[in-house]
Amino acid sequence: MADWHEITGGITAPRGYRAAGITAGLKPSGLPDLALILSDVEAIAAGVFTTSQVRAACVDYCRQRLQAKQNARAILCNAGQANAATGTQGWFDALESAMTVAQALNIPSESVLLASTGVIGQRIKMDKLKAGIPQLIAALSETGSDAAAGAIITTDLVPKSIALETTIGDRPVRIGGIAKGSGMIHPNMATMLAFVTCDAVVSPALWQQMLSRAADRSFNSITVDGDTSTNDSLIALANGQSRTPAIIEMGPEAEKLEAMLTAVCQHLAKAIARDGEGATCLMEVQVTGAHDETSARQIAKTIAGSSLVKSAIFGRDPNWGRIAAAAGRAGVPFEQENLQIKLGDFLLLENGQPLSFDRAAASAYLKQAAAGAYLKEDTVLIFVSIGNGYGSGKAWGCDLSYDYVKINAEYTT
Template structure:
């Protein structure tokens, strides 16, 4: 039984946070495109960012801010323009964004972190942002998480939000999160943004370590299409407003908090994978028997990222050969005769040998996984360079609890790991072929 419970409220569920999302005119569609999360007090801040050598201005900005001072009061996110590969003017735009918000909030620009999402090579529409920031600050609310979650999405079908609560030192402690992501999703990290709030008191170095480990077990373990982006940012604030004793080193309370942080990140990561562009179902790859967790996750990520595996899942084809091939090329040594593969409850391959199985029933299992989805399958993407908000309906209530399960055992080691992905459909090509045209 989990040591926490799910609650409502997203990033405003923890004490001492407000959020807002508005339409500032950054997206020609007229849909929400500017989001803000603010802590009532200065919070410990940590971040994990893209490993791409081509980075958005906001990524470099945040890295520099966090290296200089691991504290923040606010996170500002614009959707519509990535502000990546925009040169020195893009850097100035990012800096001006922080300065404008700082003036409106009456705080230091150094206390503001930034995120952007949209088309690479496009600068933020600064005139729209200048006019939008006062409205955004005026809209801040202790129940504003949903509006913020809606303002950060681009090609997403659904908003992504979660909040959990546990007890530390006999006081409630909460962690909330919102995220966006649908395409250009691959470990290290992906075209995703995730913002996490917490009301525990944690030392800066420990909070960063916790977040990095949580990212490896969540956002760095999902894949949609094998592409890593320029803007990936996971930012987490911890403001201490729960009034619990400060957690400064690993121990029972730190482990409890990290487990809840990981659970929040994994929920958001799975929601991103399930919302993969054109996807019809979520895949969860479970690997056991490896030398260590890192090796197990490497095999799992390779299987989840295989275009052949993903295509087979979309075709409802229980093709275990593609799973075996992907496991074998993951770069992790194991003996072939120790390999076992299951699809749901169907054992397909055991001790390096194929087994007879009911192919029709296994295919029906894959069909049922897609049928369990609440995401609409009849959308028509209308992406173009002038409108990042496609008519893929923004429908709340996304389910991530019924994935296709691929279970792989590679030996007798203690290493176990998971990765999440989605199937690869015809619509993925359509959406991305029309993305800027």
């Protein structure tokens, strides 16, 4: 039983945060495209970023800022232009963006973190961004989470948001989050942005450790299409406004806080996978019997990322051979006579031996998941066991449809 419960409010549910999202004219569509998250006080800041060698200016900016100073007040995010592979001028644009917000808020520029999303190779439309900053700040609100969530998306079909509450030291502690992502999604991390706020009091080193572990169990365990982006950013703030006892080392209270942080990240990660471009259903792969959690997650991610598995799911074909093949090439040693595969309630393979099963019923199970798209009933569950080890792990993905090609063939046009 979880030690927390879901609440409303998203990114502004924790105490001491405001957010806003506006239309600044950065997107050709005229949809909202500029978001700001602000803590009333300096907050402990942590981040996890793309592993790509081709990185957006905002990623390098945030890495430098967090290495020098592990706190922040604000996160500015623009949608429409990725500001990646934009050279020296793209870097200067990032600096100017932070400076513009900082001056308008009367805070140090190093207290502003940045994120961008959109087309690679395109600089931010700085004239429009700077002109929109006063309106953005004026729109800041303790109920501004939904507006911010809507302003950071690109090809997403739906905004992604969550907030949870628990009790630490007899006082409520909250964590909220918003995210965007739909395509170019693959560990490590994905073309995704995620912003998390928390009102607990936690040490900088511990907050970073918690976030890194939560990322491994969530955003680093999803895949849509096997492509890693230039802009992936997960940024988390903890501003201490809950007035709870300080958490400075691992223990029961730290474990509770990390578990809730992981739950927030997993909810957002699954929402991204569920909203995969052209997807009709969410896939959850659960692997058990491995030597350790890392090995189990590696197999789960390989299965979830297999184009053949994803295509079979879209075709409503219970082709367990593709699942077995993906598990076998994951780079994790195991004896194939120990392999077991289940699709939902259908046991397809046991002790490395194929079993008779109702193929029509298994196909109907996949069709039912597709019919429940964007609902909790849309998840295709794949269970794989490779032995008797204690290691278990999960990964999430989506099916691969005709629409994925159509969406990405026309993305810049």
